[in-house]
Amino acid sequence: MTKKSRTLSIKGRGLTNFEAMMWLFTRLSALGMYALILFALIGALIMGARNNMNLADVMRWSFMPNVTHVQSTDLPSTDAWVTPFWKLVASALLLVATAHGVHGLVVVADDYIASEGGRKVVRLLSIVMMIAMSLMGLWIVWTS
DSSP states (O other): OOOOOOOOOHHHHTTTSHHHHHHHHHHHHHHHHHHHHHHHHHHHIIIIIHHHSOHHHHHHHHHSOOGGGTTTSSOSOOGGGSSHHHHHHHHHHHHHHHHHHHHHHHHHHHHHOOSHHHHHHHHHHHHHHHHHHHHHHHHHHHHO
């Protein structure tokens, strides 16, 4: 007697529902953060950080590529660090990290809050907090 394997379509597996999309978002946003951090680290090393910055300053730049993180180092000029390109990289890292973190907060809150109304309030407060923190962060990145 042979056992027939069961194959399901994507819809049958339930991979198109909201929870599955959020699961995928969490994994992809984490990979995106790793990629942006690695990109900033390589960029810093190419722009001379390996000779003029200590490891703590290089890592600080990698996690938030903002010119204020290199002003107190021994770099002769910060002109290469002030370009709109690095501001875009910092903005992308900020937005991806904020969305990833707030999604994690909502998932944890959903595990501990029993009432549907309480979960809705926490989700609304989380979205408001995410928008406010993102706007403040973008303001700092683009005006510094």
